[in-house]
Amino acid sequence: MSVPIGNEPSHLCCCEYVNRKGERSHLLACLCDCEDIDLAFDNCINCNKVQSNTMRNISATIADRCRIPWCGGRGAIQVRLDVIFPIIMVPSCILLGSIGPVMTIVALVSMPFLMFLFYRIWRRHHTQVRTKFFSSWANTSIIFSYFVFQTFVVAFRKILLWEFLLFFTALLALFYVLYLTKKNPGFLKFGHADQETPTVEDPQSWRPNSKWIESLKNSDKNWNDVYLNGDAKIQIDANGENHSISSSQYNMTNNCVNESMAPMIPMELVTWVDSRPIEGHYLITWCGFCNLQRPPRTGHCYVCNSCIGVRDHHCVWIDNCIGANNHRPFLVSMILFIFCGIYGSHLTLTTVCTPEIYYNWILWPNDCRFLYSDFQTSISFVTACYVIASTSIILLAFVQQILFISQNVTSQELHRATMNGKSCIGLYAYNNVHNRGLRKNWMEFIFKPSRSISPKIPV
Template structure:
């Protein structure tokens, strides 16, 4: 299997060239793995596995993790951080159908195992950019949707308009997620820099609702400004007692409210945060679509769970309008019913976690604040009651903040100031 150059002979669908340039086969993935043998011996003798051995093991596993190819170029390499959620989620959800105890254990153990693996993978591969959480989220949504359509809808208890409403909400959710991922407002071109310079010339001085904090845009964009002179809440970093407005990585001057993302390797206009679940930064141009997708995700999770439970359990009508589950004694009577109940529980957990993030976004938008600015305010002790930022020069009041967010969107400066 080894010892000759594959470039002189074609590869079959299950063959590949490993990292040493040798020809190998998928079925030999467990053969001659010195790092695996050393790690197994250490674990069996209850000894700590050396860091170098773990790094070598992860490199070997990633090199041998492949699927048969159909393009005539041999087996296709699969990313380990993508493959683990794809295998783990359906397996754990299937085991959860064995009974109520297994449902509780699997829904508890699955996220713990995935987070443990992610930490182990990141520590041994030293990679910042990963599709692990994107794979986790996408595989969860696909699994829940397939089980719902094949099992829950199969009971024929859901009305047509209810089914269409849920499908429409899911379509809009995916549309807004894709829109969010494709419209990341990176700061790269000189055109954006010239636009910002024109903004400074047109708005020489601004007045904010808090009269105790007055600052010109020239001061907000001045390089080497002392930390003591930064009297406003600024998202840009302060290093060595000075406000840093020049990004060495991107070779551009960062306007107010922007930030550099170490994962995307770029500066983002009005950066809120980097969302690992869609593997994209949230900023000025995609924040609204991101918020809409979060709202639709929560709606689909709770509404889908409601439809599932009123299908699986004997429902009861309240106030001649609200239908709720009443008798739920037969949730594990067969695989179809158990699978429907398990994905309902999983949907409720996911929707509840998303709901907390959505409420946090509502809090930030109500103050015209970004997550990055909130983090800076926490570090500079500019938070009141741990929730409300002080010295926030962008806050124009609850109604005006929401109007700007939905109607005009957040920009670098102009949507956040009042010109004289």
């Protein structure tokens, strides 16, 4: 039952809330009075198509009514579906998998399928770019896996004290490094959400950069057929030849009017690996979202809505960009996650299975015939299988990071190189001017505050 409220704020009890229509409602009425759900059921019964607007309204209504009681006078607080769904799905699938071996396979295979199905449906009806879905999935997996380890595996009393302390210390270190990774990745400037991306099809008036004109004079390139916006022509004496530069085809944004900003570089001259995009046969060095002249190795993240120095990628599992300031703790967090996943699974499997010792100190699970004899053993085994699968995926991503750092290239630079046909199977970048050799690349990544920019790239 919903009651309209006036403009004056009123005190709400722990189970009341103001719904999206501005009416006071109660948690007990969460399953009542939804015309869109009634309409959808009627269409299904009559074999009629359910309209997309009806499904969008149902999704909005469910999201609005998904709340938990809360004290403080503001009523029940809203819980985001993209956050709560992984919290429910991960434990449910693991619990179902503990029934038997067939259910284990079904649960572990269906879990990612159901997760991505929900994400696709949720994304279809929500316009916001940023979501906590994947970070909620990752955090729930880590916390629930440790809960099973602490509650069921340790209860067997087969794990030595130093083994438990080693695992627990590594897990604490993982959370600490993730905290460091979540800090500023190297934000240069934040953009405006309502600003459109500049394109070369929308010419705007601008005047050329004096530094750029000077670079034309000192260049040995052929600058014929280089154009600027407008009707004015500029005569530049380069290597004894006069070049007529018209402004009818060379496009910039409306903000490019001060002399400190460089214009776009023709695509034919871009022989190096660059993280900045190429659009309309030009290398775009200006970010229209952030109103910023992007230096080399800089990328704009549409999720963080910011330009980030030496941007590698946006990691959805921690909901944060990886850039100049947090790439090293990110790599350390991957190492700790892999260690905790492998070591925790090893301790679990050697506990629930009868182990056999090799070389007088290595235990290996040998007899696993009684995995589903009781709930304690089965849930420990299913959780270990889930952790092994997750760790294998992170291990592949870690190997990819090792390859990229070894050649001093970021994921964004390699992505641009692949789009421009300058990479080998998406793992090696040609004409990488930042590559200084394996040893120097790693020394720079480990010891220098930020990775350097090659002077061969014009700024």
